[in-house]
Amino acid sequence: MQTAATDTEEELATRQVILQAAYEEIHVRGFQAASLSKILANTNVTKGALYHYFPTKLALGYAVVDEILAEQIQQQWVQPLLQTDDPVTGLIQIIKQAGQELTEEDIYCGCPLNNLAQEMAPVDEGFRSRVEFVYEAWRTGTETAFKNGQDKGFVKKEINATSVATMIVASLEGCMGLAKNARSKKMLYQCGESVMDYLQSLRT
Amino acid sequence: MQTAATDTEEELATRQVILQAAYEEIHVRGFQAASLSKILANTNVTKGALYHYFPTKLALGYAVVDEILAEQIQQQWVQPLLQTDDPVTGLIQIIKQAGQELTEEDIYCGCPLNNLAQEMAPVDEGFRSRVEFVYEAWRTGTETAFKNGQDKGFVKKEINATSVATMIVASLEGCMGLAKNARSKKMLYQCGESVMDYLQSLRT
DNA sequence: TGTTATACATACCAATCGGTATGTATGTCA
């Protein structure tokens, strides 16, 4: 029933269970207010297992950023955008799809990356730098897509792709943040429309 | 040395000291991680005084939103904008002034309203609704300014002032959030430039 | 001048926190 000696068998199933439960608890309560006891209570894993895989609570939080959030952003925002030729059309499609896939509960809890950024940036440098690494990938991925779009004649040459990429990430996070506090999918869509209008203004 | 019986003498100086200290601690640590003991340690006020003025920690947090943050947003973003005829020119000026006035430490701690929104919205309805009240005032103030701008011929008639107002608040909060995690005033300015470009695109 | 309410101050408390010490079951390998 148990796996012992030499991990990596079923991709460390127990570790993944802990990581996922931590991700969910942190998503709702934030990192500092997330209780290890409550995380474990949501699984059938004990504290011994937790501290076998993670030396501290902080290390568990870091792993959530490195192994879950980085992947999420990459798969949802960066990779699909880099596969399109016209970044405006591509990003609008990604935004629409994201809007459809988000449940009301997702909206109520907001973007987990932004949550951790706003909570932990002033409190812990390890968190901040790891979150920044993910944001950096998001921004530079977007920047690359828009530079390619400029080269292929889809996007105005006079815009600064770096600034625009930052603005895009900022406005998306801002929209999600406002919709989260308003608890309103309608506001998310309304704000999303304005973001898409902005994107259209970047066309040649 | 002490004021007793019938408050309201020096505008409840002690209460204000507690409130201000709470605001500062919450700004850095967040509400849930803010410790009452540490808040009091930053003043020369005791726990007895705190619980004389505030029945619970939650009530103290609510007072920070109602009495400090609401006023901040109103004074910094709503009132100046409503005094201008051309909202685009007006808002650009407000953004530039805000950017100049912000210290590096302000950037590192981010917008206190956004901080509380992202942290507390899923956790406590009392917080969420109070923060929402402030956001609502910010959004509708901006909306009114842009509707007036449309009437006076400064702003395109075809834009939806409600959506635009939401987008403006979202992108401003998004910019501050990104700059906070990046710990970069340069990024704040860079992102602010793109917001101002967006505002320019709303002109007739 | 005595009474009372206000405005604090001090000491303490149960609950919860992250973390540790110890024990045990199981698979690997010599």
Added chain:
DNA sequence: TGACATACATACCGATTGGTATGTATAACA
């Protein structure tokens, strides 16, 4: 088959948390 490392499980610990009970000094008022 025995030795050993891995993979947990259980019980416990000091520190910190928000909150309370109690005491006291002062001002207003009758």
